Amino acid sequence: MSNIVAEENNPAPVSTDKRDPLSEVLHLLNLSGTFYCVPELTAPWGIAVPELAKRLVLIVVTEGKCILDLKNGDVLELGHGQLALLPHGRAVDLRDNAGSPLTPLFDIPAKRHSPNFETMSFGGGGAMTRMTCGVLKVDHVAAERLIELLPQVIFLDEFDLQAGRWLEGTLQYLAEEARNPQPGGETVLTRLTDILVVQAIRSWLKRSPDQQTGWIAALRDLKVGKALQVFHKEPDASWTIERLAQHAGMSRSAFAARFKELTGDGVMNYVTRWRMQLACSELKNSGSSLAEIASSVGYESEAAFARAFKRVVGQTPASFRKL
Incomplete structure (x- = not known):
């Protein structure tokens, strides 16, 4: 897992990726x-x-x-x-x-x-x-x-x-x-x-008509889209609202409010649910161990990952894999 620590005196750099966030998703169609x-x-x-x-x-x-x-x-x-x-x-x-x-x-x-x-x-x-x-x-x-x-x-x-x-x-x-x-x-x-x-x-x-809210609108947003782009690329990093706000070039409070306005979701709730979606895909399509999957989605502890997974998905990772 990436060793990225959010510190106020060591701000994250703003992303310089030239590909816009929506193009990045199209690139991931795979x-x-x-x-x-x-x-x-x-x-x-x-x-x-x-x-x-x-x-x-x-x-x-x-x-x-x-x-x-x-x-x-x-x-x-x-x-x-x-x-x-x-x-x-x-x-x-x-x-x-x-x-x-x-x-x-x-x-x-x-x-x-x-x-x-x-x-x-x-x-x-x-x-x-x-x-x-x-x-x-x-x-x-x-x-x-x-x-x-x-x-x-x-x-x-x-x-x-x-x-x-x-x-x-x-x-x-x-x-x-x-x-x-x-x-x-x-x-x-x-x-x-x-x-x-x-x-x-x-x-x-x-x-399609310009969507004022929703996930696509968030990706198209010049500021929130940058934060989503870096998070989607590195879901295993130690993300906080502050760190994502830095990538967006916004204050913590302004970023959280704009994110909620566009997606209808809280920042860290989105982070957790996205990680669990990635984990579901890995559990179904790979032979990776639970510890490896936990690490790949940002959890240092397999137990912490299992608790989060059950809270979001409604069952344990082991039970989900058997379905």
């Missing part, structure tokens, strides 16, 4: 693809996509059209050069036309090229629709927190000038790789899909 598919679908066709909990689902139409039914009364029609990101992996129906019958996704034969990549040919032999689809997850608490705040669907159109020239070029490249696979094409397709997911999220953040 996407890992669990499934990629390139379907070739001929009308009539319909696919019932089940809920894919805690996954992001990207659907890119590179040729033809697709009707995306969110099953809540909202329907989107995606054409060539358009994409939809489903940040919460909700169940959706995909069709060429509204009346086409549905087939469950996992009942449709597919050709598997690797454990995570497959192609699919399906439909009645009519008009062609080609898509590239990806199912991905994130592996960092900050990224998970951001995903929780995203809407049910994010839509992007290559013909929308605000989306930028990058989208048009990326989708053209994606379509060409899907139509005419080249050596290494699977790697290209998966990497481009990952890029599109990040860019879709960036686009939503740019377009």
Whole structure:
């Protein structure tokens, strides 16, 4: 654990990191693809996509059209050069036309090229629709927190000038790789899909109305955002309100008040809960000992860590790991 001691006569330096706090969270998305598919679908066709909990689902139409039914009364029609990101992996129906019958996704034969990549040919032999689809997850608490705040669907159109020239070029490249696979094409397709997911999220953040309060507003705040940035980078340090206020360039009282105003949470309560979220991830995804995990989130004593964990999570670290 970092040996950083808060002393009034030894103030912490203000962070000089050039990456803004929200960009830092995007950097931590650390996407890992669990499934990629390139379907070739001929009308009539319909696919019932089940809920894919805690996954992001990207659907890119590179040729033809697709009707995306969110099953809540909202329907989107995606054409060539358009994409939809489903940040919460909700169940959706995909069709060429509204009346086409549905087939469950996992009942449709597919050709598997690797454990995570497959192609699919399906439909009645009519008009062609080609898509590239990806199912991905994130592996960092900050990224998970951001995903929780995203809407049910994010839509992007290559013909929308605000989306930028990058989208048009990326989708053209994606379509060409899907139509005419080249050596290494699977790697290209998966990497481009990952890029599109990040860019879709960036686009939503740019377009979304300025939020006056909440976690994203706190990250965007010029002062509080700096403090969050350094804390997220070093959650194991000996943080106090005073030390975080120094990174924000504010007095202790002004920082605490501004932090509460933006997040609705007290500074040290936020610190503790964030550390416990990191600990939960480590308990589920690593073989580290409880002492190692305690140290990684800022506790010198395993007993103190266990007490804090039970207070926040409602059970002991050992019990949580067994779930």
